[in-house]
Amino acid sequence: MEQEYIKLIFGLKLKQIRTDKNLSLFGLSKITGLSKSYLNEIEKGKKYPKPDKIVILSEKLDVPYDQMVSLKLDKNLAPIGELLQSKILKEIPLELFGIKESNLIDIVANAPAKVNAFISTIIEIAQHYNFSRESFFLASVRSFQEANNNYFNDLETQVLSFSKAYQVDLTRPISSNYLEEILIEEYGYTIHKNELSSYEALENLRSVFVPKTKTLLLADGIDEAQRTFVYAKEIAYNFLKITDRLYTFPWIKFESFDEVLHNFYASYFAGALIIPKDTLTLQLETLFAKETFDKKSFLQILQTFNASPESFYQRLTNxxxxxxxxxxxxxxxxxxxxxxxxxxxxxxxxxxxxxxxxxxxxxxxxxxxxxxxxxxxxxxxxxxxxxxxxxxxxxxxxxxxxxxxxxxxxxxxxxxxxxxxxxxxxxxxxxxxxxxxxxxxxxxxxxxxxxxxxxxxxxxxxxxxxxxxxxxxxxxxxxxxxxxxxxxxxxx
CATH class of the missing domain: 3.30.450 (Beta-Lactamase)
Structure with missing residues (x-):
């Protein structure tokens, strides 16, 4: 197990035992001869005491040594242990939200009972509404989008860099044939356009990517706009050098939060490539300046791009x-x-x-x-x-x-x-x-x-x-x- 987890569990147990015995850190320091600052760092999970120090704590607190060093938590702290042991804090890139894992650890250490009650409540709500790990990851990505007003300038810049490097004219609709040529010539793809139709169970899939041979399998029922989007996502994975990715569209399952986040990045890149920001902005400015709503103009804007209505509406949110x-x-x-x-x-x-x-x-x-x-x-x-x-x-x-x-x-x-x-x-x-x-x-x-x-x-x-x-x-x-x-x- 990770050393951080072991240190934190020991610190949580020590704090609970000390609190149960109505001892302050000052009082524990007096009866053990260990400094108050040292004990404080142990309780916060920053230090793990040496065996001789654990013997002193065990004797003075009247708690068996084996119980002190055991990683088993009582029912009051069990949910916190499950959370830490699940490593979910490692799976979610907390830095995206401006949060450090050490900050969360401090919160847990300082108020274990309250954190336990909060975690238990979240778990109960999740179970009641059948809220899965996948749902949690997807909700996290939505929160990430919302926190950034669903606009990511670095990805917009990457699209411009790609268009310049591969001479893609962003003022004209992009065809799937052009993107297909890039996938084959530049990235070594092999593309089969009717393989998935042979398998009835795969009727809902648009594409499957086989990484070992760089083979892209497509459903023969997809239209030109859908094919263009699939190709644009594959280009995104390659151009952005993303390796931790999903291999089906739509996804079937994912193993980590990074896969979900990278899927979003690739989709955003694809939408920005197919529906360029400058072109759409100019068209919307003209539409918004009219005194009455021009339905015909709105639909013409939608049809300007080689994109599905869903991709177009998604791009509006950017x-x-x-x-x-x-x-x-x-x-x-x-x-x-x-x-x-x-x-x-x-x-x-x-x-x-x-x-x-x-x-x-x-x-x-x-x-x-x-x-x-x-x-x-x-x-x-x-x-x-x-x-x-x-x-x-x-x-x-x-x-x-x-x-x-x-x-x-x-x-x-x-x-x-x-x-x-x-x-x-x-x-x-x-x-x-x-x-x-x-x-x-x-x-x-x-x-x-x-x-x-x-x-x-x-x-x-x-x-x-x-x-x-x-x-x-x-x-x-x-x-x-x-x-x-x-x-x-x-x-x-």
Whole structure:
């Protein structure tokens, strides 16, 4: 085991024993003859005492030597031991968030009981909602994105360096053929475009990379935009010299946080290459300067690039905060099967703060007034290749308004299954300055809730469940009011 873990466990045990015996560090120093500063460093996990010192501590504290040096913790400290032994602190690059592992160790050492209670609470919540290790890593990456406003200048610079080195014209759409040539000629790839179709179990995979032979296997059902994105990600892994990576797209499993983070880096690089920042920024400036919303122009911008609607909307979350200082926004991806009443929120990102709507794990019904769900319903009924709409959503409960852009497309790998991609922008003074068409009367405005169970909208024709959460809250408030009246009545 790592020496740091052994030192910390001994320090935690010593502090617990000392505390249980109502001894201060000063008192322990007096009865053992060991300096207070030395004992303090032991308890903080910075030093491990020599055997003769452990003998002194054992005798003066009346605790068997074997118990002192054992790595087994009692139930009060067991969760902390599990956390440290799992090495999860080693797996997550804490420096990305400006945190040093030593700082966390100090927190654990200084308040083990409180930290234990916190860790136990997190574990219980995670188990209750089936929150896996993978979910934890993905949530960490989202937090990393949000902390940086989802804009990474070093990756943007790397894209410019790549385009210069390989003479990629970023003012024109990039084809998959051009990127394929680079993969083959520069990086020694062998590419098979229909191998995956031979395996029914792999129907959801776009690509598989075999590192030993640098062989890239593609699904034959992917379109030009998807193929371009796959190639761009492979170029990113090579150009950025990333070796600790995932080998399937989408991923099946991952072994470390670095694999998840590097997957994000490669995806960001691919999006920045296919949808260049300067080109998109100029087009958005023209769109935002119009007094009315020009749907045709918006769709033309989307079609300018050899990219899927999802890649385009993802790229908006990079460009809007940086180029337009629009930092209060969210991104959502829903999936829906035709004929079903279920809508699944599969991906989300919130910049600046946790906006509504957001995912829930309590099987509540998402508000059917959301434009994200409406475009899914529309495309499942009319079978168009792409459905787009725009809406101003008014959340009356918290007084927030959002402008939403939403697109729906079919899932090429699942029959009668569709996905919607949405970006919502918080309507505030900043957005009003940037978007001239916000007052366009043709943009539909809709009062919305988060879920039916929590929605106070009366006589909603789209409601799928009663507002049981609100009803319970109202009942509890009524009970509280009556109890207060009774208390006042019988106090006087």
């Amino acid at each position: 460009i809007l905060p940086k180029a337009f200082n629009i930092q209060n926004l969210f991104f959502l991806r829903f999936t829906h099967k035709a004929g079903s009443e279920k809508f699944h929120l599969k991906k989300e990102l919130h910049l600046s703060h946790q906006h509504s709507p957001r995912a829930n794990e309590t099987n509540e019904h998402y508000c059917r007034r959301w434009i994200s769900l409406q475009v899914l319903k529309d495309i499942s009924e009319n079978k168009n290749s792409h459905e787009f709409n725009i809406q101003i959503s008014n959340y009356e409960d918290d007084g927030a308004k959002y402008l939403l852009f939403s697109s729906a497309t079919n899932d090429p790998f699942k029959e009668d299954t569709y996905r919607s991609i949405s970006v919502g922008l918080l309507i505030n003074k900043q957005l009003e300055r940037k978007l001239k068409f916000l007052e366009d009367p043709t943009i539909k405005q809709q009062s919305v809730g988060v879920t039916c169970e929590r929605c106070a909208i009366k006589d909603c024709e789209l409601r799928h469940a009663p507002a049981i959460v609100l009803e319970k809250e109202a009942k509890n408030k009524k009970i509280e009011h009556i109890v207060n009246e009774l208390n006042a009545k019988f106090t006087s």
